[in-house]
Amino acid sequence: MTATLTAHRQDGVEHPRSVERLVAGMATSDGAGVKLTRVLTQPLQRRLDPFLMLDAFGTDNPDDYIGGFPDHPHRGFETVTYMIAGRMRHRDSAGHEGLLQNGGVQWMTAGRGVIHSELPEQEEGRMEGFQLWLNLPARDKMSAPWYRDIQSAEIPEFTAPGLTVRVIAGESQGVSGAVQREATQPLYLDLHLAAGTRFAQPLPAEHNAFVYVYRGQVAVNATEVPAGRMAILRNEGDGVALQAGPDSRALLIAGRPLNEPIVQYGPFVMNTQQEIFQAVEDFRAGRFGA
Template sequence: MTTQIEQSQTVLQSRHIERLVEGRATSDGAGVRLTRLLGQDLQRRLDPFLMLDAFASESADDYIAGFPDHPHRGFETLTYLVAGRMRHRDNAGHEGLLETGGMQWMTAGRGIVHSEMPEQKDGLLAGFQLWINLPAAAKMIPAGYRDVQSPEIPQFAVAGVQVRVLAGGSHGVIGAIQRPTTEPLVLDLALSAGTRFEQPLPAGHNAFFYVYAGEIEVAGRNAGMRRMAVLSNSDKADGVVLRARQDSRVLLVAGAPLGEPIVQHGPFVMNSREQIEQAVSDYQNGRFA
């Protein structure tokens, strides 16, 4: 159900685009082709976000092998499927089918082993996976998992813009996921050509957006299709104003930085090398049950 918002929240001074990121073509899992937009080189700058992968292909050869069983520890993931079907299973007993427009939130916490496998043999599979760090005090919490089907994701329309609120809150609409400490905001925006969307943001939060269709202008600088834009931090800016130069789709992300050490070794993200070594040992010795 879409809520109609009569008047958008006003941003008096927009952040600007600090950097445009093209992303790096790579593969993961059993050979799934994807674009890595946020990796270790941007983890400090975009704290608490650790990784953003985008995938979109109509060729089954690019995705059919999926992501067989693999471990994680120390962070959370948001997987959002724009098109297609994918099944999640893990060693904590969770199972869910992710379908077009749906999302899943997984807390790896102290350890989880899961798989994400496409449930289609042809057609478009497209979506995103975002990794969100856990604070040091919460890295060893029990693993968790939640499915949010497409009809359950709150959405609203304002001034020609359709907004799906995956996490956080926007224009008084509370999203499907709320998280303490990192306070992630994740919006999927569909903007008609010539429209604008204003989103207030706390000055201390890091923010970026990814254009997966069309072209967006922010404070006089354009971000084209398949570009991620890192937004500036400024005490004078109270949010961001996005203007669509053509019909566009955008993933807008922001969150509160943790300011803690980040040590990553593949699927494990902890605060020290010793903790990473412990994670590897625990996984190898079957202690991720």
């Protein structure tokens, strides 16, 4: 799904946001020893509300990913997994199953509780991608689990000279993304920029936003952001303006904050400590699932 845009339609941002700070992320492992970088960590949850976590993973060494993520629970938020390269099989206790592969997205609403696994379906080659955790408003935390596999060809794109933008969620330049959410209004763009290309995206003033560069180097309102860094944007201005140095790729993610309490215990994210106690009790009692 591709729309071709002329360069003038990329404008519309008169006062671009500046960079508040750059974040390098923290090397860690999760699941059965999968090596990754936790870019958006727990101390940043309030600042980047409604986003709870961003993990980036990328390796050619099977030992770094072969164990995958065996059965584990979630409650109270959504997971968005974007696969740049590789093959990962998803199965969950609500009866959903899908294959996540090159360029595809897996969007899962854990809601009141689900147990799922994400296991590689490859024994060699590159595994690369991202997992984003998106919070749910209090009213939706106990909703029924939901799941959607979005193949690469189903992700809307638009192009202009030197530019390809994959619109995973939200809307950009009149192109609606694969997923929309009313409460958090997430914007999730994957930007592919040739050297010297400029891209601008309007943003509501109250929305929190960040850019994560995973190839090359991008200038965000004159601040150079190298690969492997997240730029947290100040909540000032009417949007964001980026310009690529070398050929570059970056994620632009923004959303409307919920401004609700965040109480996290591992894979459970609720609004009160009592709700966390209940989540643990429900999981141990086998009440997660369909």
